Amino acid sequence: MIRAAARSGPARPVGSPDPSQENPWHTLAACRRDEAGLFFAPSKEPTAARLAREEHAKQVCGGCPVLLACREHALAQPEPYGVWGGLTAAERRVVLARRRRRAAEPALVPVQRDRGRIAG
Numbered sequence: 052m053i054r055a056a057a058r059s060g061p062a063r064p065v066g067s068p069d070p071s072q073e074n075p076w077h078t079l080a081a082c083r084r085d086e087a088g089l090f091f092a093p094s095k096e097p098t099a100a101r102l103a104r105e106e107h108a109k110q111v112c113g114g115c116p117v118l119l120a121c122r123e124h125a126l127a128q129p130e131p132y133g134v135w136g137g138l139t140a141a142e143r144r145v146v147l148a149r150r151r152r153r154a155a156e157p158a159l160v161p162v163q164r165d166r167g168r169i170a171g
């Protein structure tokens with residue numbers, strides 16, 4: 052999301068110029084002008100309101116041309132708050148945990164293959 056993207060290249064107010072221009076995907080973000088405040092929770096937001104807000108934000112993300120770039124940015128930082136690339140912070144934590152598990156798996160694959168050869 053563009054406002055938060057301003058933090059890590061972009062932690063700047065909406066509409067202000069990006070001094071770095073290192074992440075041009077920001078310029079195509081569908082949430083550039085998030086007047087509704089969909090992407091970050093206000094303080095003390097009730098659960099039902101949060102879920103509804105996040106679903107609405109995800110709908111915006113669904114039509115965003117830079118969804119994947121935004122998502123990878125948020126995963127790489129990692130961004131701890133807000134909806135980025137169609138994922139909430141909790142969903143990003145799940146993705147990152149899966150990636151860490153997958154990264155650890157290649158060490159197990161040769162062992163499994165060897166077992167298969169012995170048994171077969």
Ligand code: SF4
Nearest residue numbers: 052080082112115121
């Ligand atoms: S994917 Fe969603 S959060 Fe990311 S730039 Fe697009 S609209 Fe904003």
